Amino acid sequence: MTRPAIRLVLADDERMVRTALRAILSAEPDLEVVGEATTGAEAVSVVRELRPDVVLMDVRMPEVDGIRATEQLVATMAEPPRIVVVTTFENDSYVYDALRAGAAGFLLKRSDADALVQAVRLVARTDSLLFPSAVRALAAEHGRRAAPSAPWVSKLTGRERDVLRHMADGLTNAEIARRLEVGPATVKSHVAAVLAKTGTRDRTQAVIAAYEAGFLSVG
Amino acid sequence: MTRPAIRLVLADDERMVRTALRAILSAEPDLEVVGEATTGAEAVSVVRELRPDVVLMDVRMPEVDGIRATEQLVATMAEPPRIVVVTTFENDSYVYDALRAGAAGFLLKRSDADALVQAVRLVARTDSLLFPSAVRALAAEHGRRAAPSAPWVSKLTGRERDVLRHMADGLTNAEIARRLEVGPATVKSHVAAVLAKTGTRDRTQAVIAAYEAGFLSVG
DNA sequence: GAGCCCCTCCCCCGTGCGGCGGAGACGGAT
DNA sequence: ATCCGTCTCCGCCGCACGGGGGAGGGGCTC
Numbered sequence: 001m002t003r004p005a006i007r008l009v010l011a012d013d014e015r016m017v018r019t020a021l022r023a024i025l026s027a028e029p030d031l032e033v034v035g036e037a038t039t040g041a042e043a044v045s046v047v048r049e050l051r052p053d054v055v056l057m058d059v060r061m062p063e064v065d066g067i068r069a070t071e072q073l074v075a076t077m078a079e080p081p082r083i084v085v086v087t088t089f090e091n092d093s094y095v096y097d098a099l100r101a102g103a104a105g106f107l108l109k110r111s112d113a114d115a116l117v118q119a120v121r122l123v124a125r126t127d128s129l130l131f132p133s134a135v136r137a138l139a140a141e142h143g144r145r146a147a148p149s150a151p152w153v154s155k156l157t158g159r160e161r162d163v164l165r166h167m168a169d170g171l172t173n174a175e176i177a178r179r180l181e182v183g184p185a186t187v188k189s190h191v192a193a194v195l196a197k198t199g200t201r202d203r204t205q206a207v208i209a210a211y212e213a214g215f216l217s218v219g
Numbered sequence: 220m221t222r223p224a225i226r227l228v229l230a231d232d233e234r235m236v237r238t239a240l241r242a243i244l245s246a247e248p249d250l251e252v253v254g255e256a257t258t259g260a261e262a263v264s265v266v267r268e269l270r271p272d273v274v275l276m277d278v279r280m281p282e283v284d285g286i287r288a289t290e291q292l293v294a295t296m297a298e299p300p301r302i303v304v305v306t307t308f309e310n311d312s313y314v315y316d317a318l319r320a321g322a323a324g325f326l327l328k329r330s331d332a333d334a335l336v337q338a339v340r341l342v343a344r345t346d347s348l349l350f351p352s353a354v355r356a357l358a359a360e361h362g363r364r365a366a367p368s369a370p371w372v373s374k375l376t377g378r379e380r381d382v383l384r385h386m387a388d389g390l391t392n393a394e395i396a397r398r399l400e401v402g403p404a405t406v407k408s409h410v411a412a413v414l415a416k417t418g419t420r421d422r423t424q425a426v427i428a429a430y431e432a433g434f435l436s437v438g
Numbered sequence: 439g440a441g442c443c444c445c446t447c448c449c450c451c452g453t454g455c456g457g458c459g460g461a462g463a464c465g466g467a468t
Numbered sequence: 469a470t471c472c473g474t475c476t477c478c479g480c481c482g483c484a485c486g487g488g489g490g491a492g493g494g495g496c497t498c
Contacts, residue, residue, distance in 0.1 A: 118341045122334075157444060170424035172484070185447045192486070202454085202486075204423045205389035211430050376474060391454065404477045411456070421456070421484090 005032040006124040009050060011043035011066065012036075012058035012086070021056060024113045031120060040069035047073055052081050053124045056107070059087045059098070067101050074102030082123040152197050153215055160197070163190040164215065168207045224251040225343040228269060230262035230285065231255075231277040231305070240275060243332045250339060259283025263291050271300050272343045275326070278306045278317065286320050293321030301342040371416050372434055379416070382409040383434070387426045 008025060010018050010033060018036055025031045035050045037043035040061045047055055055073075057066040066085055074080045082104035098106060105123045107116065156164065166176040173191060177184045191203065200206045209215075227244060229252060231237050237255055244250045254269045256262035260283045266274055274292075276285040283291075285304055293299045303324040304317035317325060324342045326335065375383065385395040392410060396403040410422065419425045428434075 115341075118337065122337050122341055159445065167423070168427065170419070170421070170427050172421075174484085182445085183447055185449095186445070188486080189446075192488095195486080200389065202389070202391075204386070204426055207423055207426060208387065208389050208430075211427075378475065393454085401475085402477055404479090405475070407456080408475080408477080414456080 005030050006054060006120065007032050007034045007050070007052040008120065009033070009035040009037065009043070009047055009052040009055045009081075011038075011040070011046075011055060011061065011069065013038045013061045014058075017058070021116070024116055025120065028117055031117070040065050043069045044072050047081060048077065051079075054120055055081050055083045056120075057083050057085050057103075059085060067098055070098065070103050071101040084119065084123055152199070152209075153213055155197050156194065160190050160194050163187060164194050164198075164206065164210055167191070167194070167203050168210050168215075170207075224249050225273060225339065226251050226253045226269070226271040227339065228252075228254040228256065228262070228266055228271040228274045228300070230257075230259070230265075230274060230280065230288065232257045232280045233277075236277070240335070243335055244339065247336055250336070259285060259288035262288045266292055266300060267296065270298075273339055274300050274302045275339075276302050276304050276322070278304060286317055289317065289320040289322050303338065303342055371418070371428075372432055374416050375413065379409050379413050382406060383413050383425065383429055386410070386413070386422050387429050387434075 008031060010021050012018050012021070018038075022033050022036075025033055034052055035046045037046045038061070043055070043057060043061070043066070057070055059066040061069075070083050070085065073083065080102070083102065084105040084107050085098040085103040086107045087098075105119060107119055162180060163176055166179060171179070173187045174184055177187045180187070191206075194206055195201065195203075198206050198209045200209055227250060229237050229240050231240070237257075241252050241255075244252055253271055254265045256265045257280070259280045262274070262276060262280075262285070263283070276289055278285040280288075289302050289304065292302065299321070301323040302321070303326050304322045305326045306317075324338060326338055381399060382395055385398060390398070392406045393403050396406045399406070410425075413425055414420065414422075417425050417428045419428055
C-alpha cells in the first residue's frame with residue numbers, strides 16, 4: 001500500500017509556527033511539505049505553482065488573509081487542493097467565512113501533533129466524510145443572510161467590526177482582548193467607538209443594533 | 220505508543236452493514252468493536268452500558284432513529300462517546316439534525332474502508348479538529364429557522380419573560396422597573412432568574428440567547 | 439511635510455450590574 | 469393545613485463597564 005506522499009504547503013506568517021508544523025509533518029513518511037508561504041498572496045501563487053494536495057492556511061496573515069486566499073484558490077483553480085484553515089480560537093467568526101470560502105477543514109492551533117497529522121491524512125484521502133458538502137451548504141445559507149445593512153455599518157472600521165462581532169458573542173472586554181491579542185484598553189477604545197457610531201449607550205444595545213441591522217449573518 | 224484500543228459500538232438495523240463495518244474495523248489492531256445495536260433504543264442502552272469511545276450510528280432505524288438516540292446519549296450521559304452518524308446521502312436533511320443533536324462526525328456509507336477507519340481514529344483521539352463547535356453552531360442556527368424556541372423558553376415565568384423582553388430592548392434595570400412599575404430590586408431578582416435559566420452570564424448574553432431562540436417577535 | 443485616520447495603549451472616576459443571602463405575601467395544589 | 473412557586477423587595481459587595489481625556493506610531497493623501 002505505498003501511495004505517493006501527501007504534498008503539503010504551509011501558509012503562516014510566523015516562522016515558529018511553520019517550523020513547528022514542518023517538524024511534525026515531516027516526521028511522517030507519507031507526508032511531504034513541498035512549500036511555504038508567509039502571506040495570503042504568496043500562498044496563492046505558491047499553491048498555484050506547486051499544486052499540493054493539502055494546504056494548511058493560517059487565517060491571520062499580512063496583505064491577504066487566509067480566508068481570501070482560500071476563496072481565490074477554490075474559485076480559480078480547476079482542482080483546488082484541500083485547504084485546512086488553521087486558527088487559534090474555535091469561536092472565531094472566521095470559521096463561517098472559512099467554510100463558505102471553500103475550506104475543507106478547520107483546525108485549532110492547540111491541536112496536538114497526532115491530531116494534526118491525522119487530520120491532514122483525512123482531508124487528503126477522502127471527500128466523503130466528516131461534514132463535506134453539507135457544511136458548505138450550511139455555511140452558504142448562513143452567508144445568504146447578507147442583510148441590507150444599516151447606515152452605521154459602513155462607518156465602522158475593520159477593527160471595530162471585529163470587536164462588535166465578539167461583543168455579539170457575549171464576550172467581555174477582557175475576553176475580546178485575549179482573542180484579538182491586544183490590550184484591554186484597546187478593546188475599550190474600540191467598544192467606545194462602536195457605541196458612538198451605533199448611537200447606543202452600552203454593549204447590550206450595540207448587540208441589539210447589530211442583530212437588527214443584520215450585521216451578524218444571523219438574523 | 221501502545222494506546223488502549225478504541226472501543227466501538229455499531230448501531231444499524233441492517234445485518235449486512237454491521238457485518239461489513241465490523242469486518243473493516245476489526246481488521247485494525249487499534250480498533251475493537253465491543254457491541255452492536257439494531258434499533259435506536261437498543262443503541263442507547265448498549266452504549267450506556269458499554270461506554271464505548273465511538274459509536275457508528277445509522278440514521279434510519281426502527282423505533283427510535285439515530286438522531287434521537289444521539290440526542291438522548293449526548294443529553295444524558297456525563298461523558299458521552301463520540302457519535303459518528305452514518306447515512307447514505309450527503310444532502311440528507313438528517314445532516315443538520317445530526318449535528319445539532321451533538322454528533323461528532325458525519326460519514327457517508329459510500330466511504331471506502333480507509334476513510335472509515337481514519338475517521339474513527341480521528342474522532343476518537345481528538346476533539347479540536349475539523350469543524351468542532353462551529354459546525355454545531357451552524358447547525359443550531361439552521362434548526363432555529365425550522366423549529367423555533369429553545370428549551371429554556373418554556374421554563375421562564377410570566378414576569379421573567381416581561382423582563383427579558385425589556386432587556387432585549389436595551390433597557391437598564393432601573394428603566395425596566397419604571398415600565399413595570401415595580402422596584403429595582405425586583406427587576407434584579409427577575410434578571411438573575413433569567414440569567415440562571417438561560418444559562419448566560421450577563422444581560423448581553425441573555426439578549427443574544429433570546430434573539431437566537433427566536434424568543435422575540437421581531438428577530 | 440502637514441493633515442488625517444486608524445490602531446494601540448494609558449490614567450481616573452462613577453456606576454450599573456450581577457452574586458450572595460436573605461424575607462414577606464399571595465395563591466394554587468394536595 | 470401545608471407546601472411550593474411566584475412576585476415583591478432588602479442590604480452588601482466586587483467588578484466590569486463606560487465616559488472623559490489623553491498619547492504615540494504607522495500609513496494614507498495632498
